[in-house]
Amino acid sequence: MTRFALSSGSALLLTLACFAEAAAQPAEPVRVTKDAKAKKIDVFIGNKLFTSFLYPDSLEKPVLYPLRAANGTVVTRGFPLNPRPGDPTDHPHHIGLWFNFENVNGLDFWNNSYAIPQEKKKDYGWIKTDKILTTSSGPTGALAYHANWTNQQNQVLLEETTRFEFSGTARARTIDRVTTLKAVQDVTFTDAKDGLLGLRLAHELQMPSDKDEKFTDSKGIVTVVKAGTDHVPNGNYLTSAGKRGNDAWSTRGNWCKVYGKMGTDSVTVAILDYPQNPNYPTFWHARGYGLFAANPLGEKIFTNGASAKNLQLKKGESATFRYRVLIDEGAKTLSAKQLNEAAADFAKKKSMATLK
Numbered sequence: 378m379t380r381f382a383l384s385s386g387s388a389l390l391l392t393l394a395c396f397a398e399a400a401a402q403p404a405e406p407v408r409v410t411k412d413a414k415a416k417k418i419d420v421f422i423g424n425k426l427f428t429s430f431l432y433p434d435s436l437e438k439p440v441l442y443p444l445r446a447a448n449g450t451v452v453t454r455g456f457p458l459n460p461r462p463g464d465p466t467d468h469p470h471h472i473g474l475w476f477n478f479e480n481v482n483g484l485d486f487w488n489n490s491y492a493i494p495q496e497k498k499k500d501y502g503w504i505k506t507d508k509i510l511t512t513s514s515g516p517t518g519a520l521a522y523h524a525n526w527t528n529q530q531n532q533v534l535l536e537e538t539t540r541f542e543f544s545g546t547a548r549a550r551t552i553d554r555v556t557t558l559k560a561v562q563d564v565t566f567t568d569a570k571d572g573l574l575g576l577r578l579a580h581e582l583q584m585p586s587d588k589d590e591k592f593t594d595s596k597g598i599v600t601v602v603k604a605g606t607d608h609v610p611n612g613n614y615l616t617s618a619g620k621r622g623n624d625a626w627s628t629r630g631n632w633c634k635v636y637g638k639m640g641t642d643s644v645t646v647a648i649l650d651y652p653q654n655p656n657y658p659t660f661w662h663a664r665g666y667g668l669f670a671a672n673p674l675g676e677k678i679f680t681n682g683a684s685a686k687n688l689q690l691k692k693g694e695s696a697t698f699r700y701r702v703l704i705d706e707g708a709k710t711l712s713a714k715q716l717n718e719a720a721a722d723f724a725k726k727k728s729m730a731t732l733k
Contacts, residue, residue: 402546407518409543411509418509420518422545425449428473428552430520430541431458432506437489439506439524441541442473444576444646446706447548450639452646454577454667457491463580463609467600471577471668474702476556477504477526478674479571481535482564484528487571488598499529504537518543526558533561535690552702560690568677568685570662574648574700575670581639582646583610584622584665612637614663617717625663627679632720633661635669636710644704645711649723651699656686671700 405423412418418430425445432439443453455461457469470490477486484502493501503526510521519542526535535558542553554574566572585608591601615621616630625633634647648671650659656673663669672679676686690696701723705711711719 402548404516405545405547406514406516407543407545408514409512409518409520411512413509416506418512418520420520420543422447422518422543422550423547427543427545427550430522431473432522432524434505435491436472437470437501438475438477438486438504439522440473440475441552444474444552444702444704445550446639446642446644446704447545447550448642448706450642450644450706452579452582452639452644452704454579461580463607465580465583465666467666468577468668471575474552474574474576476539476554476574476698477502478566478573479569480567481526482562483567484534485571486526487569487575501529502534503527503529510538510540516544534564535560548705548707550704553699554702555697555699557695557697558690559695560692562692564690566674566688568675568687570672570675570678572662572670572672572674573698574672575662575668576646576648576702578612578635578646578667578669579639580609580667582612582635582637582644583667584612584614585610586665590666610637612667614661614669615713616661616663617658617713617720619713620661623665625661627660627662629658629660631658631724632716633663633669633671634711634716635663639706642706643708643710644706647703647705647711647716647719649701649703649716649720651701652724654698654700655688655696673698 408421410419416433420427428441428444443451453473456464456466469492479485479487486502489501504524506522506524508523513519521540524537525533527533539556544551612635614625614635616625616633618630620628632649636645659671659673660679662672674686
């Protein structure tokens with residue numbers, strides 16, 4: 378099993394120091410509590426529930442669900458686990474924050490869900506969490522787990538070791554994720570659009586749309602996202618390269634944010650890439666209907682066939698992916714300058730590259 382170490386304590390909060398309002402705010406204590414019977418781990422920041430790590434057998438992958446801003450506003454979609462009024466019901470495999478891929482040795486890990494007919498399940502992969510390696514509370518909360526990427530016959534393609542670190546202040550939340558995938562057999566991540574770190578946004582953070590959209594997965598299953606009289610969405614994307622809205626999709630950048638009004642506050646959800654990740658800077662699989670994903674392994678579709686990225690791991694080889702997710706709420710959305718500073722700080726976090 379591949380193991381890795383991340384520094385803990387105040388280092389994670391350096392990113393928050395770049396936020397003008399957050400600079401003077403102290404770190405709030407983080408409490409991580411386990412419920413082994415329910416296969417759930419809750420993360421509290423201050424006295425507020427931030428998120429839960431869910432890994433029951435009923436899910437095809439482990440997820441963080443839901444994600445909340447510091448004021449308690451849920452920034453991820455409720456459907457399908459806890460639908461809220463008006464929630465779109467497309468793409469039932471979009472749950473909270475997750476990590477997987479559309480084509481690993483021909484198996485689709487991304488699109489697997491309860492909605493796949495049993496006779497077609499053979500074409501899909503599962504990520505099965507078998508060990509919680511560590512949990513800890515303090516100025517920074519930590520959670521590490523081991524999981525197996527398997528086929529329907531429980532044959533293991535990859536071993537996954539992931540560590541989360543959680544931190545926050547009175548207005549901001551930070552998740553650092555490090556995932557190492559070790560090949561149990563020779564594997565190929567065949568270039569595909571659906572990957573790798575995915576997040577499904579709350580209804581309000583979708584972009585407004587006046588047309589129906591159709592999306593087809595790798596097995597030919599079509600999902601229709603209907604247009605109508607929906608005036609709730611008010612979100613927008615911005616990347617480090619200056620791409621906005623729908624123009625963010627398929628472009629590269631070391632960060633991307635979605636932002637919009639939720640209640641009276643402006644909410645920012647940002648994903649930061651890490652310089653030592655494979656194929657840095659990542660491509661952004663950022664859709665107006667609410668899918669927000671960083672996918673460094675979808676180069677062929679994102680470049681219209683100009684180039685491709687097929688990641689191959691021989692048995693025993695591994696690849697590590699590191700991301701930071703920032704959630705901020707307040708009078709103003711985080712600026713490009715603040716996110717550039719945050720990305721530069723994240724890039725300096727040498728401990729993120731430490732494997733042992």
